[in-house]
Amino acid sequence: MNRQRMNYAVVRHLILKDWYLNRGVILGSIPVGLGALAIVLTGKPVAFMLCIILLCIVIVGVGAQLAFVTTINERKEQTLAFVMSLPVSWREYTAAKILANLIIFLIPWLPLTVGALGLLLLPGATHGLVPFTAIMALEMLITTSLIVAAGIITESQAWTTAGIFFSSLGINLGGYVFAHLPGIAKYMWGKRVYWSSTAWIILICELLTVPLLLGVTFFVQSRKTDFL
Amino acid sequence: MNDVCIRMEGVSKHYPHFFLDSICLELREGEVLGFIGANGAGKSTTIRILMGLVRQDTGSVQVLGHPMPAEQIAAKLDIGFVSEDMRLYGAATLAWHMNFVASMYPRWDQAYADKLLRRFDLKPQQKIKGLSHGQRVKAALLLALARQPRLLILDEPTTGLDPVARREVLAELMSVLTDEGRTIFFSSHNTLEVEQISDHVAFIDRGRLIALDEKESLLERWRRVRLVVPPSTALPLLPGIVEVAGTERLPVLTTSQFDPDVVSLCQNRGVTVQAVDSMTLEEIFVANVQSRRELQPA
Amino acid sequence: MLDTIRHLCILSIFIMHTGASRIVLSQTGGPLYQQIVNQLKAKIAVGEWVAGEEIPSIRQLAADLRVSVITVKRAYLELEHAGLIVTQHGKGSFVAADVAPGPEIFEQEMVGHLEEAARLGTTMGMSEREIVSRLRQALDETEDARFIPKSSKESL
Numbered sequence: 001m002n003r004q005r006m007n008y009a010v011v012r013h014l015i016l017k018d019w020y021l022n023r024g025v026i027l028g029s030i031p032v033g034l035g036a037l038a039i040v041l042t043g044k045p046v047a048f049m050l051c052i053i054l055l056c057i058v059i060v061g062v063g064a065q066l067a068f069v070t071t072i073n074e075r076k077e078q079t080l081a082f083v084m085s086l087p088v089s090w091r092e093y094t095a096a097k098i099l100a101n102l103i104i105f106l107i108p109w110l111p112l113t114v115g116a117l118g119l120l121l122l123p124g125a126t127h128g129l130v131p132f133t134a135i136m137a138l139e140m141l142i143t144t145s146l147i148v149a150a151g152i153i154t155e156s157q158a159w160t161t162a163g164i165f166f167s168s169l170g171i172n173l174g175g176y177v178f179a180h181l182p183g184i185a186k187y188m189w190g191k192r193v194y195w196s197s198t199a200w201i202i203l204i205c206e207l208l209t210v211p212l213l214l215g216v217t218f219f220v221q222s223r224k225t226d227f228l
Numbered sequence: 229m230n231d232v233c234i235r236m237e238g239v240s241k242h243y244p245h246f247f248l249d250s251i252c253l254e255l256r257e258g259e260v261l262g263f264i265g266a267n268g269a270g271k272s273t274t275i276r277i278l279m280g281l282v283r284q285d286t287g288s289v290q291v292l293g294h295p296m297p298a299e300q301i302a303a304k305l306d307i308g309f310v311s312e313d314m315r316l317y318g319a320a321t322l323a324w325h326m327n328f329v330a331s332m333y334p335r336w337d338q339a340y341a342d343k344l345l346r347r348f349d350l351k352p353q354q355k356i357k358g359l360s361h362g363q364r365v366k367a368a369l370l371l372a373l374a375r376q377p378r379l380l381i382l383d384e385p386t387t388g389l390d391p392v393a394r395r396e397v398l399a400e401l402m403s404v405l406t407d408e409g410r411t412i413f414f415s416s417h418n419t420l421e422v423e424q425i426s427d428h429v430a431f432i433d434r435g436r437l438i439a440l441d442e443k444e445s446l447l448e449r450w451r452r453v454r455l456v457v458p459p460s461t462a463l464p465l466l467p468g469i470v471e472v473a474g475t476e477r478l479p480v481l482t483t484s485q486f487d488p489d490v491v492s493l494c495q496n497r498g499v500t501v502q503a504v505d506s507m508t509l510e511e512i513f514v515a516n517v518q519s520r521r522e523l524q525p526a
Numbered sequence: 527m528l529d530t531i532r533h534l535c536i537l538s539i540f541i542m543h544t545g546a547s548r549i550v551l552s553q554t555g556g557p558l559y560q561q562i563v564n565q566l567k568a569k570i571a572v573g574e575w576v577a578g579e580e581i582p583s584i585r586q587l588a589a590d591l592r593v594s595v596i597t598v599k600r601a602y603l604e605l606e607h608a609g610l611i612v613t614q615h616g617k618g619s620f621v622a623a624d625v626a627p628g629p630e631i632f633e634q635e636m637v638g639h640l641e642e643a644a645r646l647g648t649t650m651g652m653s654e655r656e657i658v659s660r661l662r663q664a665l666d667e668t669e670d671a672r673f674i675p676k677s678s679k680e681s682l
Contacts, residue, residue, distance in 0.1 A: 009332075010301075086329070089297070420553065423558075424558065
């Protein structure tokens with residue numbers, strides 16, 4: 001197959017389209033997330049746990065919903081034929097879906113992550129939780145990428161739902177495992193921010209997983225022969 | 229001679245339960261080709277291969293000079309595609325769709341789009357999910373036409389439309405053709421409409437192209453001949469007989485190679501020609517399919 | 527009052543829609559190209575189109591009638607062979623200069639049909655009287671087909 005150059009203008013339009021169609025859910029999640037963060041400010045220890053749980057639900061929920069709707073619904077609602085009738089090939093379509101999900105997901109994820117980290121850095125808060133929180137936040141980014149990858153590659157409701165299920169499980173398991181790793185547990189409840197080597201390794205692995213997942217997605221898509 | 233707009237040579241595609249077998253067809257600029265076939269015969273697969281949405285296993289496809297699916301983006305800039313199983317985004321308005329498509333097609337003609345809105349009686353601020361099926365089809369067609377495509381590829385554009393809506397759609401498609409550079413490739417179940425507006429006709433059955441011809445010559449050479457055969461007279465051997473029906477004394481022959489000489493040939497043998505009926509495109513299609521299936525039962 | 531307005535609206539819409547060609551094709555009227563040939567002949571016969579007048583181009587007529595270009599081309603070719611129109615490449619199509627309006631246009635066709643009927647009758651071995659009586663039968667059938675209402679039968 002010839003090396004065709006990607007039509008970036010079209011990719012931009014496709015991303016804007018997905019933003020337009022999903023803006024309600026995304027914009028609605030930000031106040032909910034901020035509200036969850038605000039609960040922590042009440043100072044009660046149980047509030048902290050509640051906040052974490054709520055944040056997880058909001059972010060994972062939004063990420064999963066976005067990934068699901070943008071990838072599965074195109075075929076379910078039969079709009080895929082309409083999109084593919086435009087001057088796009090599988091390249092633009094896949095790139096647009098990946099980028100749309102990443103970028104649009106970052107819209108709630110970034111402020112909420114920064115907000116959570118900011119709260120933790122307030123005087124009197126448990127600064128030691130910063131590395132752990134950062135790791136968990138990236139974990140959610142990975143989860144969303146995984147669901148997006150599953151949605152694009154399998155285009156199957158069943159498989160993608162399974163992906164969502166196992167990802168959520170993965171976050172909980174991951175959180176449990178990370179929290180009990182010696183490199184993390186020792187400094188988690190401390191009063192200062194300490195990035196142990198364990199924490200660094202985990203962070204770097206997470207940061208590499210995202211492009212890896214997305215690269216695999218792109219590669220698998222390039223091998224497909226039927227797009228409708 | 230006009231440029232070749234579509235050329236398919238030896239195109240095949242294997243699926244677990246279906247095989248599209250060596251499709252060869254050619255369509256020149258300015259012409260209309262009507263594609264007739266039963267459900268599952270391979271119309272949609274052929275059209276998807278034309279659009280570069282499905283990659284053929286063998287054979288070459290050239291659309292507007294671009295090999296497909298390799299150069300599908302370049303080709304699609306000049307193509308308007310409407311498919312019967314295609315849907316627009318229900319939560320968005322028609323106006324949003326128009327802006328969306330216009331942003332990707334430099335030749336989008338807003339004045340023409342507005343004219344079509346009036347002609348099709350569509351309101352741009354209406355959400356797609358609030359439209360009836362006929363309105364949705366017209367909306368999709370508007371989006372395809374307003375981008376001034378050189379080639380229109382339509383997969384059953386009028387299926388499910390009421391007769392009035394169908395007339396409006398056909399009228400619009402035909403008015404597009406006053407520009408000699410425009411070409412239309414469409415598939416339809418409605419043989420009457422194919423008969424009316426097509427220059428060329430292709431029949432497809434069970435993955436194979438069983439006929440590809442100019443419409444007028446198809447209509448000219450197919451006839452149903454009703455004979456009265458006196459007892460102990462043999463039926464004359466006429467060319468191109470596809471079916472012999474009726475009774476021994478009153479046979480009805482369906483022939484694909486009718487010639488006026490046939491009448492005198494029969495009369496010289498003492499066989500009376502009671503009537504020579506022309507056949508509608510639908511009758512020709514069915515006769516064609518039936519005779520093929522008898523020769524090659526699945 | 528409202529009724530009149532409504533009727534005027536319907537009438538104006540009707541006129542708008544029939545457009546330039548005002549040729550009407552029917553689904554059950556036989557081969558489309560033949561219908562076009564007959565109707566164009568009739569236009570020339572009644573003088574709607576006069577000798578030398580420009581007629582719609584093949585493409586334009588095809589679009590107006592929603593019929594394939596090749597069908598109209600075929601009709602125009604037949605009319606050209608009959609000497610009724612001329613098509614000049616690049617200039618358009620015109621009614622032939624030496625065409626006179628009137629039923630003579632159908633003269634050739636009628637003569638052709640009569641000769642064919644005579645030939646078929648003779649082939650079937652009919653006598654002259656039989657052939658003539660068949661012609662009378664055909665005339666009766668065309669009259670029946672014209673559906674004369676009972677009340678006006680007396681005036682005939």
